[in-house]
Amino acid sequence: GAVVSQHPSWVICKSGTSVKIECRSLDFQATTMFWYRQFPKQSLMLMATSNEGSKATYEQGVEKDKFLINHASLTLSTLTVTSAHPEDSSFYICSARDLTSNTGELFFGEGSRLTVL
Amino acid sequence: AQSVTQPDIHITVSEGASLELRCNYSYGATPYLFWYVQSPGQGLQLLLKYFSGDTLVQGIKGFEAEFKRSQSSFNLRKPSVHWSDAAEYFCAVGNPYMRFGAGTRLTVKP
Numbered sequence: 001g002a003v004v005s006q007h008p009s010w011v012i013c014k015s016g017t018s019v020k021i022e023c024r025s026l027d028f029q030a031t032t033m034f035w036y037r038q039f040p041k042q043s044l045m046l047m048a049t050s051n052e053g054s055k056a057t058y059e060q061g062v063e064k065d066k067f068l069i070n071h072a073s074l075t076l077s078t079l080t081v082t083s084a085h086p087e088d089s090s091f092y093i094c095s096a097r098d099l100t101s102n103t104g105e106l107f108f109g110e111g112s113r114l115t116v117l
Numbered sequence: 118a119q120s121v122t123q124p125d126i127h128i129t130v131s132e133g134a135s136l137e138l139r140c141n142y143s144y145g146a147t148p149y150l151f152w153y154v155q156s157p158g159q160g161l162q163l164l165l166k167y168f169s170g171d172t173l174v175q176g177i178k179g180f181e182a183e184f185k186r187s188q189s190s191f192n193l194r195k196p197s198v199h200w201s202d203a204a205e206y207f208c209a210v211g212n213p214y215m216r217f218g219a220g221t222r223l224t225v226k227p
Binding site: 006032034036041042043044045046049093095097105106108109110111113 | 151153158159160161163166207213214215216217218219220222
């Protein structure tokens with residue numbers, strides 16, 4: 001199946017710094033990617049829809065200025081957590097859909113674990 | 118609005134016993150339905166999906182699920198559970214983006 005890669009898989013940073021997480025579709029193109037957040041022992045919550053060449057669409061309650069999303073190409077979306085604080089510590093997962101597929105299946109990255117000290 | 122309910126937060130079964138994980142959904146049109154499995158600290162793996170056609174769907178690792186429109190359900194089943202099946206299981210609905218249920222944690226007793 002299609003492969004989605006996230007980098008880094010885990011990151012530790014100091015409070016107040018910014019962290020960038022990359023999401024790449026390795027063997028397919030995706031005009032749309034999705035960013036999810038997962039707290040420990042909880043489900044995945046959709047944060048935003050990343051649209052190639054245009055602004056991301058954020059879910060209600062997600063701060064646009066805090067979580068910057070850029071979808072510069074058909075294979076890359078980035079999530080930047082700006083001025084990170086300990087409450088931003090979480091597991092961030094991206095997903096993407098193959099442009100050429102009509103099955104509707106989303107392929108997920110392995111996730112990026114962020115710990116803010 | 119789309120929503121997914123997994124009524125069971127935690128299920129424990131003995132190895133070799135059968136398993137059924139429940140999933141109920143709310144969706145305005147014909148739903149796209151998915152089951153994913155997640156091992157601790159890892160990403161999601163797709164077990165199976167339903168878009169249309171045969172309501173009994175076969176997936177990987179011996180799992181199957183049955184779509185019942187009248188009950189708005191998409192329950193996951195496995196006839197004989199293995200210790201390696203212990204994980205968190207998520208039901209999801211939607212297209213293009215997915216809404217996930219709260220998850221069901223499966224523990225397998227030896």
